[in-house]
Amino acid sequence: MSAETLHNIKLFAPEVCLTLFLCLLFIVDGLIPKSRTNKVPMMVTIIACIAAVLLTCKVGTTSEAYFGGMLVNDGLTKFFRYFFFFTAAVSSYVAFGSSEIENRSRMEFSLLLICTTIGMGIMAGATHLLVLYMGIEMVSIISFVMAGFKRDNLRSNEASFKYLVFGGVASGLMIYGFSLLYGLTGSLNYPQITAYLSSTQGNLGLVFWLSLVLIYGGLAYKISAFPMHFWAPDVYEGAPTPVATFFSVGPKAAGFAAFLRMVLTVFAAKTAEGNWQMLPGISLTSAIAVISALTMVVGNLSAIGQTNVKRILAYSSIAHVGYMLMGLVTLDRSGLTAIIFYLIAYCAMNIGAFWVVGVVSNLRGREDLDAFRGMGWSMPVLGTCMGVFIFSLTGIPMFSGFIGKFLIFGSVIKSGGFLWLALLGVLNSVVSLYYYIKILKSMWLDKPEIAESLTLSPYHAFGLVGLAIPTVVLGLYFTPILEFAERTLSNIL
């Protein structure tokens, strides 16, 4: 093996490590007896994720393209790798505390989860259209299986079926868009595509815009942005709650990573001050602003009439994508720092909120608002944690969600030009308060139909408190995260 190959593999080490653990898991599965409380796959997943995080620390100091320019290892990749490995570890912890993931299929769940995580890592680092496509498909196809994990449940099957049809069409649109872009620019590599696009000086024909729309269709599906958002509520509702928890954070952030990288490195170029500027003739900022506005409005307005809490959270996760996209219209460092902070805050609070829903649905067998009645009084820890997550999702001061929104709206206002968007964002936050508060009202103000004594297992309490603490702390003390985000952005290739 040549020295260069070895060096490339070293840069790819986190994903390689996960692949090795995947193989290990197969072997372990054969060796251990099938007992009723089998937590070994979870342990292996968490250890794999920790090992991958450590390896990311190790390779993350350099900033270079590898495997012939197909993947890139820079600040953005590093940040998203940390993010995905953390999400995967937490999701497997959530899944193994839930009765929705049956004991006999826990091994398969862990395998699929690790596979998806590898795909997400590839998506974040891809600077080649084929590699990006392979990464997206690796995540999507496995997600279809995960959505239908409750095999004998009709809802779960329906979720899987809908996810598959929409996913197949969206990725088909995207690859057709890629083929047009390839024909136009003559290359699959991001740097070469950018070179071609800037050499045309903005004289781009209809084909370019058509390919852009098609590619957006595929990426919008992954991040569930308007107009490809409609699958999210159905899939999240039908899929097992731990799987929905994972979908609403992991693959979504992976799509966001691909989207960010594509906008920033293909259609924009870095300026001397470390900000970005759209290539001549391709000004996408207004388009992104409109998409962001529509995504927020559609997400929030659709959530209002819902009674199923999982559906409410699904619509809210659509609205949050709208807020995050808002940070991209400024194309400067403050906006992107805000996006990264928002992603971190969103990860903790959204996993937490879905987790609470999962716990309640395990107890009651359903997850509509009535199932939450009086839960706050019978399980104070659960109720308090849910309060923290919901306040943070709404964006009430003192919680991390507020700081995230404040940074994003602040950067949009500071850059000028998109004041209406910031205003719309604030209005949307106010609207969202209405449906979020319904959940808390049900938990704390409504009396339960029958008095019952419920206890929250220490397993869940540990995890929920572990997510609630950063949600509160990041709302009060957030400088280290901002510095981390600044460092992340300082070396995007």
Added chain:
Amino acid sequence: MNQLIQFSSSLQGYLAVGAILFALGIFCVMTRKNAIGILLGIELILNAAGINFVAFSKFRTGLIDGQIVALFIMLIAAAEAAVALAVILRFYRLKQTIDADEASIMRN
């Protein structure tokens, strides 16, 4: 006739076939009620992209990368079909139908 033969071996000819396949695929996905029909529509879309890649690689760049992409697209299509058939089969076991309109317990 000569013109037709010339057209059929030009870049435009291949792109036309690709575009027609793509349009048929979209039409198929939108109008079919049968799950297998929808799946076939998706395959048509993917293969339209494959044809485009091969044609561009032959006539536009002269490099082999487009053809490799076409191979990968076939691979992905096969993987997707395998998962899709499994999902449809399970759906059929539970509902005794593969009509996509029947997948409607969850509505707003």
